[in-house]
Amino acid sequence: MNFTAAIQEEIISEFELFDDWMDKYSYIIDLGKEFGGMLDREKKDHLLVKGCQSKVWLKSDFNAGIMNFKADSDAMITKGIVALLLKVLNQKAPREILDADLFFIEKIGLKAHLSMNRSNGLMAMIQRIKSDAEKHL
Amino acid sequence: MNFTAAIQEEIISEFELFDDWMDKYSYIIDLGKEFGGMLDREKKDHLLVKGCQSKVWLKSDFNAGIMNFKADSDAMITKGIVALLLKVLNQKAPREILDADLFFIEKIGLKAHLSMNRSNGLMAMIQRIKSDAEKHL
Amino acid sequence: MPDLLTHIDAIREDFPILSKTINKYPLVYFDNAASTQKPKVVIDTLSEYYKNSYSNIHRGVHHLSQIGTDLYEASRKKIQSFIGAKHAHEVVFTSGTTEAINLVAQSFCKKYVQKGDHIIITELEHHSNIVPWQMAAEHYGAIIKVVPIKPDGSLHLDVFKSLLTNKVKIVALNHISNTLGVVNPIKEIIDLSHQKNIPVLIDGAQAVAHGSVDVQDLDADFYCFSAHKLFGPTGVGVLYGKEKYLNAIPPYKGGGDMIKTVKFEQTTYNDLPFKFEAGTPNIAGVIAFKSAIEYVENIGFAFIQKQEDLLLNYATTALENIEGLTIYGTAKQKASVISFTVKGIHPYDLGTLLDQQGFALRTGKHCTEPLLDALGVDSTLRASFSFYNTIDEIDRFVTALNKCITILA
């Protein structure tokens, strides 16, 4: 099992502790609260991820073969989701990010609850992370 | 009972002889075939009644207190219907035409079969006859 | 009020969706300003029409086509009487409010608007009553003037009066704001405009479900609304226009049915209302819309307004008790719409958690971005009630909201 898969398994087993969706959300919200985020002056408009109802800023940088992401959101649930995504995809090589099969989204039930439509922008965030990585292949 | 009502009753009793719609139509078609109509050179565009799928020309004239209608159609059923209408309304005083309650249309079943929509123009013909009459009140 | 409550139970049974569950919670549908649910009679009219009588209309001599035409035209007559129009041919079917406004923006401006002319709208408008005017203004070189709102969400009538110069060619505003619920003094605005011979378009999308509208009494020149916000199907809207204006302005779309004769050299357009109804219309939708209006007429606006006022007042009081909660739009005349935010919490977070508990309400800008800019807020939650909502739903909503606030705080 590769590294990103291992982290995803870990996330899945954490979510298995909850049987109620409110608990899962509380957990995501806690992740959001704990997540570092960005300074206000770093939140530039060109970093905004399109297609999210809440604002999501995502900044990437490439150093020594590794992608480095910083992100933030004005909504706590969105921030928690970004935190989850970056748990899996941050500090990885571009190739690894592009190849990552994000099976945890389906397994923890995020997919059914955060469908691919425009209001939540989960897809848009993933696409942005992957397209940023692609530039450094 | 006034005169137009009497003619209508007569028409109704004629139609009562038929129990089948095809027979009623055959009768209307025969009326059309027998109806005088107009000479080709009389069929001026400005006499066309709008809203009929087939062409209907209707020409009126006012003389000695009486409306005189001439009409024609390129479709036989339409011509038969015009013939019926003029049986009731031709050679009458404008007031009588305007006041005429054309109950025979409903009674002989024309109304259900020739509804008021644009394709047949029954309403349009009646309106034209009445509006021509109105000018000579 | 046991009487009212029993009545509501019976009414709720007319709406199949209201007994559904979402995430194992009973659905509480508070998104009525976005779209209303459909009573069974509307759904049945649609099915029955397709099952028993469907065909294309207007041009056919055959039976089905004539039945369809009669039903379609009966819908037009029903709407005529519902809004008090003088003539049935002043009722034009469109695909929705948005298309109705675009039609007027394009066709009216083509006829009447020249470079440098003014068009008045307000800060309260839905994007569908802003963007069409911006597009037409750009094309014809006109200038858009905006009536601002006061802090309570009501319009600055003094500013409106000062904007009403003889450069103004048309005034367009909504009857009721979809975001704030504020009811605008449209009769007064129409009167003021008419004193200067300026016609007024009313975006009635939010108004028709809440109270009876009489376009002749209002003396509105154009009045637009959508069936889907009035318990009818999607894809149907109405443009009411005064005969004189509909006759004067050019057609918007070309095609079948809107013509009298077509020659390559010269085409002549049909009479009203067909001049504005090019192509095969939403036949089944229009026919089912009649059932929706009849349903509303049976319930009666007296009951609807009583019930909605009750819900609005009850909910407003309950929400005002929540710490940090701000309601936007506090003008006196209000429909049953409440926009609010909770201090320090993003509306999206609240909306998401409320959804988990079966509450359908809207978060965001509600297609009124300039209004939110004016209010200085990025996004709000909006709960909007219809007559089928209940006090009990509001109680549960307030409990759930408090719980969400605790989780998110």
Add this chain to the structure above:
Amino acid sequence: MPDLLTHIDAIREDFPILSKTINKYPLVYFDNAASTQKPKVVIDTLSEYYKNSYSNIHRGVHHLSQIGTDLYEASRKKIQSFIGAKHAHEVVFTSGTTEAINLVAQSFCKKYVQKGDHIIITELEHHSNIVPWQMAAEHYGAIIKVVPIKPDGSLHLDVFKSLLTNKVKIVALNHISNTLGVVNPIKEIIDLSHQKNIPVLIDGAQAVAHGSVDVQDLDADFYCFSAHKLFGPTGVGVLYGKEKYLNAIPPYKGGGDMIKTVKFEQTTYNDLPFKFEAGTPNIAGVIAFKSAIEYVENIGFAFIQKQEDLLLNYATTALENIEGLTIYGTAKQKASVISFTVKGIHPYDLGTLLDQQGFALRTGKHCTEPLLDALGVDSTLRASFSFYNTIDEIDRFVTALNKCITILA
């Protein structure tokens, strides 16, 4: 062919209306070119959606809104694959073919057409592919050039080639003529036009129900059709457009959903396809359209074409045996549409009497007045078949027609 016949019986049961009677006669529905009937699955999708999952889409965080958005977008994807489009966002939902053509006529001309430019259409066109171009041509000062037909109803390709000068900005023609059933050589026409870098709009209203269409293979720049002629609901149409053109041309209608940001100073439009979908769309209609396409895919075009060819050939032979009967449109490539007249008898009379016996067919100009002028005929009868029609229906039709001719002669 017992196999085919059993299959047809089963298929007919999918269409509730086909077992109805008209004036005590079984309905024989030969008006499929005007609109097709709906299989039960389409009607049920509509009802079920309204009963279980209805709400407005796109902007809501709540469950129902997300389900609706997913279903709506799934319909777009289904259509993408049905017509072989490269991207789902090249599929724009409209209210019908007529609106799709108007959209292109207005937006394309606004961007690309200047005074003195040419627009090519043909003598075969439906009013919906004539009048929009006349309106745009008038507005932008363009000139409309018309490709004439030969006596058999096929296009004069030599004339087309000679009209294809560098003044031409767009070519617009139908895939299949609704009046004659003639199938146009659109691939060749597109090739010829592309050699001069001229884009082509195909009015596919009549084509999509009869055979599979691959817009990439055809290399069509725009392709338009209506759901109601493809066993789907009324009030829904599709504009397929190549990404590069849809990106280049300005939006047609303004309103909710088609914008990214709205400011009074400056509004920015949304990405494809939303840029062209202003306002609340026909949500339920679009969702049910997917069921219609799936139904057609299940039946399969192989079967559909076999059955329709059978009906067309059988009916053509039978009608040709009737004295004084003339068929219009005798080109080799034909869809299952037969336009005809009987010498000395007005089509309206025949249509009326046939209707009395349960036959639904169309009489008149079929929204192609210039074509009828070219053919030198005032009006025709048109029988148009779908795969659910039968040889037996044609037999009964021919008998009834003979009877009517006797009555009228």
